[in-house]
Amino acid sequence: MIKKAKKKTSKKPASKKQLNGAEALVKCLENHGVEYIFGLPGGSVIPIFDALVGSKIKLILTRHEQGATHMADGYARATGKPGVALVTSGPGSTNAVTGIMTAHMDSVPMIVLTGQTISPMLGKDAFQEADISGISMPVVKHSYLVKKTNDLPRIVKEAFYITNTGRPGPVLIDLPKDITSGSFKGSLNPKMDIPGYSVPGKGNQKDIAKVAQLFKASKKPLLLIGHGAAIANAEHAVRALVEKLKVPVVNTLLGKGVFPESSPLNLGMLGMHGTAYANKALINCDLICSIGSRWDDRINGNNDEFCIGATKIHIDIDPAEIGKIVQPDVSVVGDARFVVEELLKLVEPQDTGKWLQEVDFYRKEFPLKYSDDEGLTAQKVIDELYQITKGKATVVTDVGQHQMWAAQFCLAEHGNKFISSGGAGTMGFGFPAAIGAQFGNPKDLVVAICGDGGFQMTLCELATAAIHKLPVKVIVIDNKYLGMVRQWQELFFGNRLSGVDLEGNPDFVKLAESYGIKGVHIDKVEDVHKKLTAALNHKGPVVIHAEVIKEGNVFPMVPAGKSAHHIIIEPPTTQLEKPTGST
Amino acid sequence: MAKSNIKKKDTHTISMLVANKPGVLVRVALVFARRAYNIDALVVSPAVNPRYSRMTITAKGDPDTLDQIIKQASKLIDMIHAEEHSDVDATHRELALLKLKATAANKSAVAKLAKKFHARIINESKDAIIVEQTGTTEDLDAFEALLKKCGIIEMVRSGKLVMAKGKEET
Numbered sequence: 001m002i003k004k005a006k007k008k009t010s011k012k013p014a015s016k017k018q019l020n021g022a023e024a025l026v027k028c029l030e031n032h033g034v035e036y037i038f039g040l041p042g043g044s045v046i047p048i049f050d051a052l053v054g055s056k057i058k059l060i061l062t063r064h065e066q067g068a069t070h071m072a073d074g075y076a077r078a079t080g081k082p083g084v085a086l087v088t089s090g091p092g093s094t095n096a097v098t099g100i101m102t103a104h105m106d107s108v109p110m111i112v113l114t115g116q117t118i119s120p121m122l123g124k125d126a127f128q129e130a131d132i133s134g135i136s137m138p139v140v141k142h143s144y145l146v147k148k149t150n151d152l153p154r155i156v157k158e159a160f161y162i163t164n165t166g167r168p169g170p171v172l173i174d175l176p177k178d179i180t181s182g183s184f185k186g187s188l189n190p191k192m193d194i195p196g197y198s199v200p201g202k203g204n205q206k207d208i209a210k211v212a213q214l215f216k217a218s219k220k221p222l223l224l225i226g227h228g229a230a231i232a233n234a235e236h237a238v239r240a241l242v243e244k245l246k247v248p249v250v251n252t253l254l255g256k257g258v259f260p261e262s263s264p265l266n267l268g269m270l271g272m273h274g275t276a277y278a279n280k281a282l283i284n285c286d287l288i289c290s291i292g293s294r295w296d297d298r299i300n301g302n303n304d305e306f307c308i309g310a311t312k313i314h315i316d317i318d319p320a321e322i323g324k325i326v327q328p329d330v331s332v333v334g335d336a337r338f339v340v341e342e343l344l345k346l347v348e349p350q351d352t353g354k355w356l357q358e359v360d361f362y363r364k365e366f367p368l369k370y371s372d373d374e375g376l377t378a379q380k381v382i383d384e385l386y387q388i389t390k391g392k393a394t395v396v397t398d399v400g401q402h403q404m405w406a407a408q409f410c411l412a413e414h415g416n417k418f419i420s421s422g423g424a425g426t427m428g429f430g431f432p433a434a435i436g437a438q439f440g441n442p443k444d445l446v447v448a449i450c451g452d453g454g455f456q457m458t459l460c461e462l463a464t465a466a467i468h469k470l471p472v473k474v475i476v477i478d479n480k481y482l483g484m485v486r487q488w489q490e491l492f493f494g495n496r497l498s499g500v501d502l503e504g505n506p507d508f509v510k511l512a513e514s515y516g517i518k519g520v521h522i523d524k525v526e527d528v529h530k531k532l533t534a535a536l537n538h539k540g541p542v543v544i545h546a547e548v549i550k551e552g553n554v555f556p557m558v559p560a561g562k563s564a565h566h567i568i569i570e571p572p573t574t575q576l577e578k579p580t581g582s583t
Numbered sequence: 584m585a586k587s588n589i590k591k592k593d594t595h596t597i598s599m600l601v602a603n604k605p606g607v608l609v610r611v612a613l614v615f616a617r618r619a620y621n622i623d624a625l626v627v628s629p630a631v632n633p634r635y636s637r638m639t640i641t642a643k644g645d646p647d648t649l650d651q652i653i654k655q656a657s658k659l660i661d662m663i664h665a666e667e668h669s670d671v672d673a674t675h676r677e678l679a680l681l682k683l684k685a686t687a688a689n690k691s692a693v694a695k696l697a698k699k700f701h702a703r704i705i706n707e708s709k710d711a712i713i714v715e716q717t718g719t720t721e722d723l724d725a726f727e728a729l730l731k732k733c734g735i736i737e738m739v740r741s742g743k744l745v746m747a748k749g750k751e752e753t
């Protein structure tokens with residue numbers, strides 16, 4: 001055989017050499033502390049991939065651009081630092097759109113770098129040209145189409161500032177190839193030029209004083225904690241406020257853990273699949289104070305009937321959220337941490353004993369429950385995961401029934417320990433987001449809980465987990481259905497099942513093994529504890545295939561479009577009317 | 584003069600100062616389009632400082648949605664400020680060009696009406712006359728209504744321009 005001459009990778013250009021745009025871009029990213037870039041190359045971004053050779057930024061090659069954006073997203077949610085994705089033009093960029101929209105809906109800081117055809121060809125249907133800044137406009141916080149190589153450092157600086165200040169959100173930078181290959185002669189540390197952008201500050205003192213007054217007048221106050229409180233790092237302040245006021249707490253799906261869910265003052269998640277006791281507290285409180293939640297339709301059901309008679313307070317950094325859904329009696333626009341810290345100084349301890357007793361009654365009267373009698377349930381697997389990890393693991397979910405069960409049974413102790421696609425409800429999010437979270441927090445136990453449907457949307461990233469020997473664990477809750485949709489068809493559409501049967505599922509254990517990943521199969525109640533413990537203790541990645549009963553339903557349930565009064569706690573025995581709410 | 588009250592109540596004038604950058608117009612338009620809010624007229628022009636542009640938008644719809652639109656538009660990174668202006672706090676002007684058949688009867692009728700409305704005939708050819716009128720939207724509506732009997736062939740209106748009165752910034 002002819003000996004193949006080993007191709008040498010040429011060394012980085014000598015440091016004195018003039019930078020091209022891509023090299024300047026990578027330098028700027030390094031200067032902004034970027035650790036990882038998640039991406040997949042193509043013609044228009046080769047200069048940038050070239051500039052990444054020898055950079056201290058670690059490039060994580062994904063198997064699909066959607067995976068790259070969800071990884072960047074999971075990294076950001078777990079660490080609070082912006083995630084960075086890099087994709088090529090045309091289909092590469094459109095593949096990233098779902099991930100951008102997902103991050104946008106949940107206010108996640110993320111920089112998406114997209115390749116673009118060369119500037120002179122813009123708008124001429126060049127090969128792999130897609131107007132990605134146009135396509136993505138409704139789902140980004142801001143975007144740039146770069147026109148001059150020398151503008152790159154300013155744009156990168158602005159993008160990092162915009163993405164993670166105020167209400168965070170993704171920023172897209174579209175990079176024509178001639179811009180990244182052109183020679184760079186500018187400054188690497190220029191001034192920003194964003195006169196229209198300002199970040200709301202600490203909130204108006206007078207408004208905060210009014211809030212304190214309202215608390216004083218309330219006998220049955222309730223705190224509603226949303227994602228904004230987690231983003232603002234308001235954990236300490238919120239905890240102190242709850243302790244001082246002795247006020248019960250409910251949280252949204254993304255607000256889980258800002259106040260520890262294991263505390264007797266925490267009633268867990270409210271809303272469509274929230275606990276019955278959280279929803280009962282909602283109906284019976286005389287004051288509700290939202291800290292960083294946007295009262296979305298999954299929690300208020302029907303805003304005309306939402307907390308009628310209760311005083312409503314809204315604390316949010318985004319002025320456009322005030323009055324968007326629920327008209328508050330008093331609102332404070334500002335950073336949740338500063339506002340709550342100020343509020344803390346103004347409120348006085350209150351006697352909420354009776355109210356807490358009432359709330360406790362609801363908790364005892366309407367507990368979350370499931371039974372092992374019919375075989376292995378998803379709830380059992382998820383509950384067991386919680387019993388083993390006790391809030392120490394970072395739990396990342398996909399979307400569907402398992403997501404709601406995870407929200408119910410995996411109590412969170414900190415704001416960044418429960419990661420889920422809330423606003424967008426993006427199937428396929430969970431597994432790649434868990435990979436991103438694991439890169440961000442390499443020492444943490446990161447567990448993805450996915451449905452058999454959603455996992456199959458992005459399972460190609462098993463390769464990414466395998467190559468990097470990431471210790472990430474994936475529990476695939478296999479009910480052989482698109483379960484959440486099947487549940488709606490059963491309850492509201494006379495059980496006429498249509499397009500929900502997942503026949504043809506692969507053998508998930510063998511699938512994992514074919515990537516060199518450990519696979520574990522669980523289908524018996526009595527095996528769950530042992531097998532799950534062993535799997536969680538395994539050093540590398542593991543796919544845990546949990547075959548559960550096929551027809552489990554998530555309860556409680558508030559039908560879409562209805563207020564919390566209409567909560568269904570036990571499985572109904574009669575046909576329900578079709579829901580009027582959105583989805 | 585002004586048409587029915589309802590129409591007037593539901594028509595809003597929003598003035599925006601934006602960064603003079605490509606794509607700004609699309610971003611602003613998307614905020615309206617997403618909420619199925621119809622834009623009646625839109626004027627974009629340079630501001631005194633060339634880094635900025637002025638946008639004046641006239642739109643019809645319910646005030647709550649408009650309030651949301653203004654708040655959402657204010658969040659655009661390129662938005663310096665966005666504000667709704669009432670007839671009281673700001674002056675309004677609009678310009679119209681109207682083309683009419685150059686018949687003998689028309690010529691005298693148009694000249695008479697034009698005088699009354701401070702409009703000017705700015706072009707006359709053998710086939711058509713073009714009249715220019717500047718005034719409030721109501722003046723323009725009234726002039727148009729009266730000219731209708733002369734047979735308007737074409738009309739182009741600039742859309743409303745507003746400027747805040749006194750010290751206040753538009």
Ligand SMILES: Cc1ncc(C[n+]2csc(CCOP(=O)(O)OP(=O)(O)O)c2C)c(N)n1
Nearest residue numbers: 400401402425427451452453454482483484
């Ligand atoms: C990308 C995407 N497509 C479709 C949906 C609609 N949808 C919501 S839940 C669901 C079923 C999910 O099934 P599975 O992943 O098996 O999870 P399960 O509900 O069974 O736990 C579907 C199809 C969605 N949320 N996202």
